[in-house]
Amino acid sequence: MKNKSLVSINDFTKEECLRILDLAEKFEANPVQDILKGKVVATLFFEPSTRTRLSFESAVCKLGGKIIGFTDASSSSVSKGESLNDTIRTVANYSDVIVMRHPIEGSARYASEVSKVPVINAGDGANQHPTQTLLDLYSIKKTQGKLENLNICLVGDLKYGRTVHSLAMALSDFNPSFNFVSPKFLQMPKEYKMYLDNKGVKYDEHEEMKDNIKNADIVYVTRIQRERFSDPIEYERVKNAYILRKKHLEGTKPNMKVMHPLPRVNEIHPDVDDTTQAYYFTQALNGVYTRQAILAAILGLV
Amino acid sequence: MKDIKELKVSAIKNGTVIDHIPAKSVFKVISILNLDKIDNHITFGTNFESKKLGLKGIIKISEKYFEKDEINKIALIAPDAKLNIIKDYVVIEKKVVEVPEKIIGIVKCVNPKCITNHESITTKFTITSKQDVSLKCHYCEKITNQENIEIL
Ligand SMILES: [Zn+2]
Numbered sequence: 001m002k003n004k005s006l007v008s009i010n011d012f013t014k015e016e017c018l019r020i021l022d023l024a025e026k027f028e029a030n031p032v033q034d035i036l037k038g039k040v041v042a043t044l045f046f047e048p049s050t051r052t053r054l055s056f057e058s059a060v061c062k063l064g065g066k067i068i069g070f071t072d073a074s075s076s077s078v079s080k081g082e083s084l085n086d087t088i089r090t091v092a093n094y095s096d097v098i099v100m101r102h103p104i105e106g107s108a109r110y111a112s113e114v115s116k117v118p119v120i121n122a123g124d125g126a127n128q129h130p131t132q133t134l135l136d137l138y139s140i141k142k143t144q145g146k147l148e149n150l151n152i153c154l155v156g157d158l159k160y161g162r163t164v165h166s167l168a169m170a171l172s173d174f175n176p177s178f179n180f181v182s183p184k185f186l187q188m189p190k191e192y193k194m195y196l197d198n199k200g201v202k203y204d205e206h207e208e209m210k211d212n213i214k215n216a217d218i219v220y221v222t223r224i225q226r227e228r229f230s231d232p233i234e235y236e237r238v239k240n241a242y243i244l245r246k247k248h249l250e251g252t253k254p255n256m257k258v259m260h261p262l263p264r265v266n267e268i269h270p271d272v273d274d275t276t277q278a279y280y281f282t283q284a285l286n287g288v289y290t291r292q293a294i295l296a297a298i299l300g301l302v
Numbered sequence: 303m304k305d306i307k308e309l310k311v312s313a314i315k316n317g318t319v320i321d322h323i324p325a326k327s328v329f330k331v332i333s334i335l336n337l338d339k340i341d342n343h344i345t346f347g348t349n350f351e352s353k354k355l356g357l358k359g360i361i362k363i364s365e366k367y368f369e370k371d372e373i374n375k376i377a378l379i380a381p382d383a384k385l386n387i388i389k390d391y392v393v394i395e396k397k398v399v400e401v402p403e404k405i406i407g408i409v410k411c412v413n414p415k416c417i418t419n420h421e422s423i424t425t426k427f428t429i430t431s432k433q434d435v436s437l438k439c440h441y442c443e444k445i446t447n448q449e450n451i452e453i454l
Pocket residue numbers: 106411412413416417418439440441442443444
């Protein structure tokens with residue numbers, strides 16, 4: 001994986017993904033090390049994403065690396081009209097690896113082609129966010145002890161949610177069975193269902209949570225954005241049907257965990273937070289170990 | 303017996319005749335094959351009746367033979383095109399075009415949020431289906447379908 005950019009989850013083979021998860025486990029056991037000493041990590045956030053940026057920066061700091069970069073495009077040369085090509089080529093001179101967040105889809109792939117140092121995609125529009133997918137896999141493996149043969153229930157906006165698309169694709173190598181719960185017009189897009197069909201993965205689609213979470217090992221909730229609805233009344237009506245509450249957790253499997261990519265708005269009621277099933281905050285912490293693993297592997301330090 | 307329609311454009315001694323081009327795509331074919339930038343003799347005609355295509359066009363290029371990769375670029379806009387390779391006024395070989403595995407340039411990505419529509423970058427696609435042509439963008443990973451194909 002040394003010097004390999006991570007733009008799309010498909011850039012890493014199944015074996016490479018598993019290696020990252022193994023490394024993340026080692027970093028979790030020993031998160032403060034000096035292995036990034038003397039290394040410069042550029043974090044280029046062309047749109048703000050505080051959560052992702054802090055997670056990366058925490059990962060770098062704990063490993064003794066230094067950070068350069070910007071936190072949104074308005075404070076950088078981009079606001080003066082510099083092309084992405086020029087920004088990346090320049091920053092590549094100053095850094096050992098570039099972590100990049102950009103609102104335009106495909107920008108990370110392009111950056112990886114013009115950059116002489118590896119590029120880690122921290123989200124390119126609605127396209128890819130592979131470090132999120134890897135931390136999700138790590139969280140699932142950690143809580144379930146395995147990735148194989150799990151029952152995964154994905155809830156919320158499955159049409160526009162890149163997180164659930166990438167996760168569904170990544171898990172398809174591990175014989176999962178999926179339940180997709182969403183309003184009809186926010187169902188999993190056809191291209192991803194075709195992908196699962198080709199891999200022989202079982203999935204069912206539902207409009208209600210109901211009993212679909214009872215057999216689940218993982219319930220993965222995503223936010224339904226108001227902007228997706230043309231009719232605000234319809235939004236109010238639908239919204240409540242997809243809020244996970246403590247009472248829904250009765251009769252679920254003892255190993256079941258609730259995950260969410262965060263930030264949450266109201267789709268998981270706060271009364272879930274203190275249950276043993278709530279895992280989303282630990283999931284965010286796992287992101288630091290996973291990103292330590294990714295940085296170390298790409299820089300060839302492990 | 304020579305096809306009467308073919309005679310509407312004068313015969314060539316050596317070179318390539320590209321027939322069965324949809325009339326609306328004749329000028330795009332000329333542009334994709336860079337025929338507007340070469341010195342060879344070129345004759346073309348368009349808006350001839352065709353049972354299969356409605357209206358078709360034909361292009362004859364003297365002293366020019368195409369590599370497979372080169373000619374296959376036109377498959378997206380002229381999938382039924384037939385090539386006649388001419389030597390000494392005789393058709394020595396007939397060829398059809400095939401949709402290639404990869405498309406570099408030529409097509410615009412349908413996704414308005416794609417980087418290729420924001421910076422001057424050559425588009426790149428892999429073909430995910432040849433039947434009803436569908437192209438997957440190398441950059442944004444979105445699919446451009448046959449009905450959305452827009453030639454640059
Ligand atoms: Zn694109």
